[in-house]
Amino acid sequence: MKRIEIYENGINIVFEITDDNEAKLLHFSALPFDEAKTASYMGLKTFRPVEIQASGIDRPDERHGNKYIVTAPGWRMKFKDFRDVNNDLGRKLELVTFDEGTGLEAVSHYQFYTGTSVVRCWTTLTNKGNEVQTIEYMSSFALTGVEKEGLKKPEDKMKIWVCHNSWQRELQWQDYTLEQVGLASSAKPTEQRSSKVFACTNVGNWSAKEYIPMGVLENTEAGSVLFWQIEQNGSWHWELSDVGGHFYLQLSGPSEIESHWYKDLAPNESIESVKCAVGSVAGSFDKAMGELTKYRRKIRRRNKDNQRLAVIFNDYMNCLWGDPTAEKEFPLVDAAAEAGCEYFCIDAGWYADGFWWDEVGEWKESRKRFPNGVKEVADYIRKKGMIPGLWLEIEVMGIKCPLVDTVCDDSWFFTRHGKRVYDRSRYQLDFRNPKVRAHADEVIDRLVSEYGIGYIKMDYNIEPGIGTEQNCDSIGEGLWGHEKAYLEWLDGVFARHPDLIIENCSSGGLRMDYAMLSRYSIQSTSDQDDYK
Template sequence: MKRWEITENNINLVWEITDENEIKLLHFSVLDFEEENLESDTGVQSFYPVEILVSGQDRVGERHGSKYIQTSPGYRMKYVDFKDYRNEKGRKLEIITNDDITGIECVSHMQFYDGISVVRSWTEVVNKGQEAQGLEYVSSFVLNGIDKEGMTDFDDKMELWIPHNGWQKELCWQKYSLRELGLSVTQPKIMHRSSKAIEISNTGNWSAKEYIPMGYVHNREMNSSLFWQIEHNGSWYWEMSDQDGHVYLKLSGPTEHHNHWWKNLKPGETFVTVPVSVGSAAGGFDEAMDELTKYRRAIRRVNDDNEKLAVIFNDYMNCLFGDPTTEKEKPLIDKAAEAGCEYYCMDCGWYSEGYWWDGVGEWLPCEKRFPGGIREVMDYVRSKGMIPGVWLELEVMGIKCPKADRVPDDWYFMRHGKKVYDRSRYQLDFRNPAVIEHATEVIDRLVNEYGVGYIKMDYNIEPGIGTEINADSFGDGLLGHNRAYLEWLDGIFKKYPDLIIENCSSGGLRMDYAMLSRYSIQSTSDQEDYVRYATISANAPSAVTPEQAAIWSYPLTEGDNEEVIYNMVNALLLRIHQSGHLVNLNPERMGYVQEALDYYKQIRQDIKHALPYWPLGISQYTDPWVSLGLKADGRDYIAVWRRDSQEDIISLPVKHLKGKDVKVKCGYPQKCEVGFHWNKEAGELSVKLPARVSARLFELSYEK
């Protein structure tokens, strides 16, 4: 038996090679490794570093249900090599195993990032045998024993947080005990195993339509956490269950059983899983999100947008709602410039005379809407000192688009010999070179002919399980398309490095870091109720870095000063997506918009480095009070929202400032008309907001 004990970026890993030449991952945590925590009736037998399931292989041993345990040849994989070296990102581990019967070789990759307690993990599968092997499941990361630290049962100490997501219901985190999810302790401690699994997955192209592809588990007894995200823009899957006396976590891209994915791996071919990231932190949710925020910044495409944090105006929400014309746009452009916006984006409808939904696809401007041409409007935006942008939905083609019937079927997703419809659109297949040429021509025209510098890239359909063309399975076709789209996007940014493209999918239905490692900005929601939007604003940094999280601010035509202030506070700690019919605001209310944008420009250089925290915890939509904090260099910013609470005073714990001398001021609006007090000994900021629906932004400065 041989062991490697590795500590890197505060994460402790322990690997063991058994007498049977099997390699096991025994430990992955900021906590120290303790041998006695491994007590089980099967020892470390189930601590496999990779699970792989191949068609036609027997799965022997103790197994119940459809869980991805005791996979074959996963349970047979033998140790070959362990590589440990450094690259430009940090430390890199590669664990190589193989199976003589199938000829399958796996390389388990773990990439560290210097100074960050997160590892990026993926698996490379090579068929070194003489026959094709059908892949049904391959893990990107596996860890058994996530509950092993501490004395109490996992029912009592383990708390799983799941980020539910949906249209206008984004970022709705819920906390569960494992018992509440059906995984109760019912067997002797050294035995725990069952057919029940907690299964969270997505099937299709909207990667976050029901869940953000991430999760968090807290060991309350030890006050330590494990957290993860799956970095894929299509189908994905993770499961948690019990096996051989312990609780495990398994992360992957698509699977056959859950996502209709199957890959026929021929001799000499290689398959690479989607990457995932996994981290560990001492402390709770805030500490975990510190590490994940730093990691997300480390893997992101270097770009000016996330350095400058420009203010964007978009003419859709509570404004033109998809009905742009030259006549309507010019007064709005004037007001957006007057307010201090730096980009101006024309949203949907610019390419169609009437109903525009099912005619998208050619992306040519409607002459009736723009008698002098769309370039006239774009030039007018530039004349006001702003950079122009337009809305686009490039991955689809409407069934009424003139081009739709002029192209062959292999441009589209196909199933059972038929084109896939969803909401009167076809899904384009980006594996097809002709589709790539079409998409690139559209971008070229927007940039070079229309003078566009910003694109809101929307996506409003769900084409389902995938496509059968040139694929081993529907899911295989979808995975190929997802990867081809990302490759195309990389090429666009290489060609136009200053072009800003916003990731939008009916709001926040593709919040994943396959996309967000490329796109600089993410639409968070289509939420039309500014009061409820506070929950999305507060929770956004759990899924997206603050400087990438685009938040609508849309003052109402009929409203009061507190309504404008609330709208602006929604966006001030993230990325401002200004909207609302500014032309209709009276001078006083317009003044609050201008003040907010001026203040934002003073603090945005802090936002791009700041780390988020939640003084009142992660927000629920029914909470009467909501708060988000950002900690920067010697300065914190705290947004607080009162949502019809009967109480007018709230105390906000700021635990990292407890015992410090802190100077507090109301950053926005400067005419505060609220009360506030810093309690040094308790580490609490008390705030009084007299209006039942109101919001303020506070600035806390202190010596580091």
């Protein structure tokens, strides 16, 4: 048996390599490790650092329902290597485990960031065998024993914080006891196990339509706080439950049960899980959020608007409500300039002669609304000392868009059951398609070059559901592929136009995740238009 004890940035981490060559993650906390607190009828058997479920392998012992414990081959992974290095961000740990039967090799990454008690965690899975392995689930972070500090029963000391989120009801933090979420003790503490899972899950492309992808677990007796965020702009899952006399936390991206994702991993092929951030402090909820804020500032795209924090006027809410015209804009420009605004954004409708909703997609000005073109108003905005902006919804195409039947074929769009996916009179564009990305690039570059646009309010008002069936192993994989391609596209836009400010709107805050927020310039936090 071998122990690896790490203390970095206020976090204590303890790994163990057993006599059977199994790797265990025994501890991740701001408080020191106490060996006695790991006691249970199953010993350290359940303290696995990674859970992986592949098709066609038995799951023995106490799976109990849909819980991601005793996964296969996760339960039988053996230790292969441990690496401890330093890079430009800080210290980095890599725990390598493997399964001889399938040839699957997992690297569990733990990247510290100097100066903050937060670790970025993810898993890289490689098929080093000779057969295709179908992956149904892989954890980004797994920790057993989250309740072990202190002497009280878990339901008497543990508090779980959830950030509820929805349109016009954003960012609603609520705390619960374990009893309130159905996880009260039902056996002796050292023998606690059940089929109940308390989980927060998102399925689809609106990453925050019900919950912000983060959470906090507070031990009120010991004064320790464990907190996390999942940095994924689509489907994600985290769960808290009991196993072998302890409680565990697991974080992941899409999965087969929750979000229709699986991946056929060919020999020599690798897949990387979504990234998440996990931290621990001795103290309060507020202290935890302070550490998370430090980390978020470290992973943010470096740009001038981080420091400038310009004053922006947008003409939509409680103003033009998607019915702009040149005549209406000129007096607003005058008023905004007089008030000291630095950016003036023309919102939805500038491209449509009629109703603005279902014509989106071509992004060419309406001469009915702007007889002399949008450039006339944009030039006037600049004359008044402000930078002009426009509203876009680049990921969708309305069913009345002229391009739908003339330029686009089904490969441009999400499809399921052989048919295009509709939502609210729009189609979802598939950014894995090079033609879609080229179209999006042409729009951005044209607006910047022809109108002198320096600000884009990037909206997103549909939920296309579980994904697309084209060019993928599973519908959920199609969705995840689109999401990764969209982020790569966005990185390219900022590389070409470093001074461009792009607001992450998404129906007033329905994609507030740190895959998006680490890139975008500014976040629209609410569509709540009733100030009372």
